[in-house]
Structure formats: C-alpha cells, structure tokens
Amino acid sequence: MRKNEFLTPKAIANRIKAKGLQKMRWCCQMCQKQCRDENGFKCHCMSESHQRQMQVFGQNPTRIISGYSEEFESMFLEHMKRSHCFSRHRRLQRAGKLKVEETPKGWFITYIDNDLETLFKERMKNKRLKAGMVEEEKMEREIQKQIERAEQMVGSDKGGEEEGLAKS
Ligand SMILES: [Zn+2]
Missing domain, CATH: 1.20.5 (Single alpha-helices involved in coiled-coils or other helix-helix interfaces)
Known part of the structure; x- marks a missing residue:
C-alpha cells in the first residue's frame, strides 16, 4: 500500500516540490530563473533584470547559444558516462540503430536510419x-x-x- 502511494502523481509532485524543482515550462533560461506558473513567468519577463539579460543576449546571441550547446554536450556526455557506460547503446549498435565509435577525440554516436x-x-x-x-x-x-x-x-x-x- 505504501509503495503505491509513493508512486501516485501527487506524491511525485510533492517530492519534486520538496526538492525545489518546478516545471521547466516556466523557466527563463537567460536568467536561469524558475517561475511557479504562467503569471509568475509573465511578471518575470517584464522585470528589469530580465530585460537587461535580453539586451545582453541581443548583443551576442550566437555566443550565448553555442554556450548552451556546449553545456548540453558536456552534460549529456557526463550522463552517458555515469549512468549508461554505453551499455544500452552498444546493444542498440548491435541492432544497427546506432553507430558508436571511440576516436582519439572521444566517443561518437551516430543514429542510423535503417x-x-x-x-x-x-x-x-x-x-x-x-x-x-x-x-x-x-x-x-x-x-x-x-x-x-x-x-x-x-x-x-x-x-x-x-x-x-x-x-x-
Ligand atoms: Zn529572464
């Protein structure tokens, strides 16, 4: 009975709240600020600090976006290293869905459309x-x-x- 309660949507939502994580939907990536709901997000978008961040972004969008890409790449690789160690993807490779190569520059994963x-x-x-x-x-x-x-x-x-x- 306890186990079932642990997995109810409400219990999951409570645990998420307890950890201080909110829905990504109302998250402003530029300011790295999470808002509780749509209204909060709207208020944030009109705030002076957000406008300032957007000006910074407007001055150099390419650099900032490539920064996000780098951040994503390093996070993705870290995640792969820690939790998968390519085991699952090696299985996919055998199934011909992914090509995994180890090169001097690092690991390369290619999705194969079969x-x-x-x-x-x-x-x-x-x-x-x-x-x-x-x-x-x-x-x-x-x-x-x-x-x-x-x-x-x-x-x-x-x-x-x-x-x-x-x-x-
Ligand atoms: Zn913002």
Whole structure:
C-alpha cells in the first residue's frame, strides 16, 4: 500500500516540490530563473533584470547559444558516462540503430536510419537527381550550340552590312 502511494502523481509532485524543482515550462533560461506558473513567468519577463539579460543576449546571441550547446554536450556526455557506460547503446549498435565509435577525440554516436522506406526513397531521389542533371547538361549544351550559331549568323550579317556601307 505504501509503495503505491509513493508512486501516485501527487506524491511525485510533492517530492519534486520538496526538492525545489518546478516545471521547466516556466523557466527563463537567460536568467536561469524558475517561475511557479504562467503569471509568475509573465511578471518575470517584464522585470528589469530580465530585460537587461535580453539586451545582453541581443548583443551576442550566437555566443550565448553555442554556450548552451556546449553545456548540453558536456552534460549529456557526463550522463552517458555515469549512468549508461554505453551499455544500452552498444546493444542498440548491435541492432544497427546506432553507430558508436571511440576516436582519439572521444566517443561518437551516430543514429542510423535503417527504415527501408527511407532508404528506398533516398535511392529514388538520388536517381532522379542524376537523371535531372544529365537532362540539364544536355539542354545547356544545346543552348550553347544555338548561341554559337546565332553569334556566327550575326557576325556574318554585320560583315555584310559593313561591306554594303563601305560601298555606298
Ligand atoms: Zn529572464
């Protein structure tokens, strides 16, 4: 009975509250501030400190976002190291869903899309692309020939005209 109570949504919510964690939904990443609800979040967005943070962000968004990416990457790798040790993902690798490589630069995980339909579509797309390119090249050559022919005709016409002018 106690075990069931432990797993009820209310009990889980209470434990989350006790730990001081709130829904990420009302979290301002720029200020690293968590708000309790929508209203609190709105108030925070209008606050002076938040506006100042947004100005800082506006001045250099790329650097700040790449900082988040780095933070995510290091957290992800730390998590992998601690709780998975790649055991689960090695199993996925055997299933052909992930490619895991150890390189001098570190671990690399690649997701492999093995869906047959995707592979088929990809192959068809490549085929069509190639066919299109050949067709385009043909047309280009044809147009080039026509341009050359036209230039020759114009050139000889001009020559004739000049000759005519010189005579009169
Ligand atoms: Zn903020």
